[in-house]
Amino acid sequence: MNLQLALDRLTRDECFQLLKETEPYVDWIEIGTGVIKEYGMEIVREVKECYREKVIVADMKTCDAGTHEAIQAFEAGADITTVMAFSADQTILDTLEVAKRYNKQIMIDLLGVTNQNRLIELQRLGVNLVSLHFGKDMQKQGELGAEQLAFTTGFPDVKVAVAGGINVTSLPRVLKTNPHTVIVGSAITKADNPKQTAAHMKGLFN
């Protein structure tokens, strides 16, 4: 099981400081959408250069022009790039084709998807990695619940990453669902002591 650290709503310096502190406890490093919008593909390139042994996830949240954006992410050094589940099937297929060509992976973000039929379709298109995502804005009205966590049950061939306000309190509940990857952002990046929090959370994985 991987711990993916999501670097969101941070400056470049804050990203590198956080990585310096938490790196031993983090398996996958996510360059958040907002950080990419601020600093462009350059920050993906820089993080990969500094952390070659880590899996770098570019949270591009692609929803169109899939070929171009997947190439952008992989050329910058990302190992995984994210694509929205509601994208046209052609976009999903195009990004999967690029990933195959680069020997990299696509993570399909299920944000906003409530019908399991879409998951069935995605699997038919060749998707094998998804993120169950309870969005930042949705977190103002609640938290990732049992219903959302059960959404991918019955899809044993699909690797599931779970994201959305996961913290030290909710992590044990998430871990019980045995996800492939747990994505944690603000619980670590906004913690008083990010290193201690990352160590604590990673310790709960065992």
Ligand SMILES: O=C([C@H](O)CO)[C@H](O)[C@H](O)COP(=O)(O)O
């Ligand atoms: O993808 C994310 C979100 O859409 C903001 O861009 C975050 O990486 C994800 O939600 C994890 O962050 P936290 O919710 O702060 O744990």
